[in-house]
Amino acid sequence: MIxxxxxxxxxxxxxxxxxxxxxxxxPRYEEKKHGGGSVLQLTRRHALGKAxxxxxxxxxxxxxxxxxxxxxxxQVLGKPRSMRxxxxxxxxxxxxxxxxVTTVALLRVKKRCPVKRVVFTVTSRVRLKKMTPLxxxxxxxxxRPLDKAGAYAAQAGGPGAVESVRGSFTNVVGLxxxxxxxxxxxxx
Numbered sequence: 001m002i003x004x005x006x007x008x009x010x011x012x013x014x015x016x017x018x019x020x021x022x023x024x025x026x027p028r029y030e031e032k033k034h035g036g037g038s039v040l041q042l043t044r045r046h047a048l049g050k051a052x053x054x055x056x057x058x059x060x061x062x063x064x065x066x067x068x069x070x071x072x073x074x075q076v077l078g079k080p081r082s083m084r085x086x087x088x089x090x091x092x093x094x095x096x097x098x099x100x101v102t103t104v105a106l107l108r109v110k111k112r113c114p115v116k117r118v119v120f121t122v123t124s125r126v127r128l129k130k131m132t133p134l135x136x137x138x139x140x141x142x143x144r145p146l147d148k149a150g151a152y153a154a155q156a157g158g159p160g161a162v163e164s165v166r167g168s169f170t171n172v173v174g175l176x177x178x179x180x181x182x183x184x185x186x187x188x
Contacts, residue, residue, distance in 0.1 A: 002184070005029075005054040005065040008147075010155065010174040018177045020184070027065065029053040039076055040121055043067040043103035048119065051105040058109050062187055068102040068174055070150030077150050086140050086151035090161070093150060095130035099123050100150070100172045104180060108187045118183050122176035124167030128152065131161065 002020060004011065005027040015022050027050035037045075044067075051065025070077040072093060080086035101123050108116035131139065139161060145151040152161045154172040162172075170177040 001061040003054055003061050003063045005050040008174055014170055014175045014177055025054045027053040039071055039101055047103040047105040051107045055107045055109050059111050061109055063107040065105040068149050071099040071101055079149055080151045086145040089151040090136050093128045097125055097127040102171050122168050122171045122179055124171045126165050126172055127163045128161045129163045
């Protein structure tokens with residue numbers, strides 16, 4: 001059984017669409033935005049923290065924890081704190097290319113055996129369309145950006161914000177399914 005340490009509806013949908021059976025167990029882990037270190041260290045710390053908090057409650061299974069951030073230049077953009085914050089984020093990203101970095105932690109838990117870990121990171125490059133303030137405001141109302149790193153939704157129907165993606169599209173949505181499937185096969 002795969003246990004997903006995430007309440008993200010996008011991750012749930014991606015796993016269902018990929019045909020991966022899972023059960024959600026909310027992690028008991030608090031993300032600290034500035035724990036020092038690089039973006040890779042930050043996403044790794046959060047992905048592992050989420051996965052370990054769920055693994056501690058299990059006797060057996062595979063736990064999947066993930067953390068995604070948007071990197072604009074050297075600045076890490078997480079989830080906006082307010083609609084105003086979302087508007088500022090989106091106006092900065094519009095018309096520019098940024099990176100979406102996701103680290104996935106997979107933990108194989110078996111009773112009386114050490115935990116086996118696989119941790120990997122996927123980076124995609126995303127270019128957003130230019131937007132007028134009016135278009136940006138309408139878009140934000142439609143997608144509910146407060147639970148989305150970078151304040152946009154790559155998977156949004158209708159006129160979207162994304163102009164192009166280089167790399168894994170599912171990574172931009174919230175989980176790099178292609179690489180995840182490969183690593184899950186190795187853990188089973």
